[in-house]
Amino acid sequence: xxxxxxxxxxxxxxxxxxxxxxxxxxxxxxxxxxxxxxxxxxxxxxxxxxxxxxxxxxxxxxxxxxxxxxxxxxxxxxxxxxxxxxxxxxxxxxxxxxxxxxxxxxxxxxxxxxxxxxxxxxxxxxxxxxxxxxxxxxxxxxxxxxxxxxxxxxxxxxxxxxxxxxxxxxxxxxxxxxxxxxxxxxxxxxxxx
Amino acid sequence: xxxxxxxxxxxxxxxxxxxxxxxxxxxxxxxxxxxxxxxxxxxxxxxxxxxxxxxxxxxxxxxxxxxxxxxxxxxxxxxxxxxxxxxxxxxxxxxxxxxxxxxxxxxxxxxxxxxxxxxxxxxxxxxxxxxxxxxxxxxxxxxxxxxxxxxxxxxxxxxxxxxxxxxxxxxxxxxxxxxxxxxxxxxxxxxxx
DNA sequence: GAAAAATTACCTACTAATAGGTAGTCCGTC
DNA sequence: GACGGACTACCTATTAGTAGGTAATTTTTC
Numbered sequence: 001x002x003x004x005x006x007x008x009x010x011x012x013x014x015x016x017x018x019x020x021x022x023x024x025x026x027x028x029x030x031x032x033x034x035x036x037x038x039x040x041x042x043x044x045x046x047x048x049x050x051x052x053x054x055x056x057x058x059x060x061x062x063x064x065x066x067x068x069x070x071x072x073x074x075x076x077x078x079x080x081x082x083x084x085x086x087x088x089x090x091x092x093x094x095x096x097x098x099x100x101x102x103x104x105x106x107x108x109x110x111x112x113x114x115x116x117x118x119x120x121x122x123x124x125x126x127x128x129x130x131x132x133x134x135x136x137x138x139x140x141x142x143x144x145x146x147x148x149x150x151x152x153x154x155x156x157x158x159x160x161x162x163x164x165x166x167x168x169x170x171x172x173x174x175x176x177x178x179x180x181x182x183x184x185x186x187x188x189x190x191x192x193x
Numbered sequence: 194x195x196x197x198x199x200x201x202x203x204x205x206x207x208x209x210x211x212x213x214x215x216x217x218x219x220x221x222x223x224x225x226x227x228x229x230x231x232x233x234x235x236x237x238x239x240x241x242x243x244x245x246x247x248x249x250x251x252x253x254x255x256x257x258x259x260x261x262x263x264x265x266x267x268x269x270x271x272x273x274x275x276x277x278x279x280x281x282x283x284x285x286x287x288x289x290x291x292x293x294x295x296x297x298x299x300x301x302x303x304x305x306x307x308x309x310x311x312x313x314x315x316x317x318x319x320x321x322x323x324x325x326x327x328x329x330x331x332x333x334x335x336x337x338x339x340x341x342x343x344x345x346x347x348x349x350x351x352x353x354x355x356x357x358x359x360x361x362x363x364x365x366x367x368x369x370x371x372x373x374x375x376x377x378x379x380x381x382x383x384x385x386x
Numbered sequence: 387g388a389a390a391a392a393t394t395a396c397c398t399a400c401t402a403a404t405a406g407g408t409a410g411t412c413c414g415t416c
Numbered sequence: 417g418a419c420g421g422a423c424t425a426c427c428t429a430t431t432a433g434t435a436g437g438t439a440a441t442t443t444t445t446c
Contacts (some may be wrong), residue, residue: 003445007395022306025218042396044321044433060255101302109294109302113215126365150378161358161375162351169354172319182354185343200421221405235422237407391444397437404431412423 058121060169215264245337271332
């Protein structure tokens with residue numbers, strides 16, 4: 001799917017790490033070139049502008065997230081298991097510090113200063129994630145797997161917001177464990193016993 | 194308390210707005226000077242460096258937050274009312290777009306790239322807010338005003354994370370209402386009926 | 387299957403704009 | 417006449433991005 005060369009992928013990967021650390025304005029071409037081992041100007045060969053680079057990155061990210069969710073629904077067909085797997089994925093990412101924040105969540109925080117094409121991609125991620133959560137919760141509620149306090153829509157938005165907030169707290173405290181402390185009761189509340 | 198001149202306060206206020214929009218690296222002295230109406234270099238007269246400026250801003254912010262909470266505890270002595278007032282404060286800020294994000298929450302998202310003195314102040318805000326929430330919840334649970342599902346500490350962290358996540362969602366969707374959609378059930382769950 | 391043409395992927399060298407910050411000066415007020 | 421608060425002028429580093437060139441690879445054509 002991703003028609004990127006090895007170098008282009010290395011550029012995207014380092015951009016991902018850098019953005020997750022400090023956001024859109026928190027990195028420069030120089031930072032990338034240091035990591036990837038090519039000259040500053042050569043990045044423009046792969047991505048004409050910074051907007052192109054970040055747009056490609058977020059588009060890939062959204063695609064990967066979609067694929068990850070599809071895979072997750074196959075290995076964890078029960079809604080409760082899917083929610084657990086989703087939270088578990090992030091718990092692992094935060095614990096091993098491989099990607100201690102959702103790329104789109106971090107970019108969303110800076111939405112007012114993002115170039116419009118990037119902002120568009122970020123908004124699309126939020127809509128897609130929310131839509132998936134709604135569908136999982138509705139399915140779970142129908143099967144008795146999930147217990148909803150309010151509407152599926154409201155519970156989905158609460159779920160997403162709490163997970164994002166838990167990422168932020170883990171970062172603020174410098175403590176990966178707090179993510180689990182916050183998300184475990186969130187799952188417990190939703191999953192019928 | 195704040196020994197800042199009128200100009201210094203104008204600088205701090207515009208820095209506040211700019212950071213809430215785009216974070217630490219999302220603004221420059223030029224941006225401030227345009228708003229305040231003084232030259233770039235004159236900002237250094239009031240705040241020697243950018244780190245000094247943002248540190249002073251966050252320190253003031255923390256002080257104001259402390260004062261606001263103290264005032265809130267006077268006007269709303271009941272724990273349930275205090276929680277409602279806290280959420281209501283942010284709902285108003287987001288709705289009228291006067292300060293559509295918590296300064297420290299936004300800075301916390303960029304914690305890995307913040308200068309250490311700023312990072313220190315930001316962490317302190319999280320600890321203080323968490324400590325206040327714990328005390329309110331404990332007090333409420335004792336008086337039967339609040340119903341806790343888990344420990345006060347866990348519920349406080351969940352509360353804070355959900356509020357921060359709700360701010361993020363409101364920004365991502367460009368819809369202030371989503372903040373209330375997420376926080377109303379959060380309050381309902383905690384407040385005994 | 388070899389020559390020619392186009393494409394890929396990088397390079398050096400450069401530019402205009404912007405970043406935060408410094409030095410020294412001027413002006414009004416107490 | 418000292419001082420606060422602003423100024424002009426300047427500096428150095430960094431920003432994203434451009435221009436033009438080179439070597440290697442791939443594609444096209446005869």
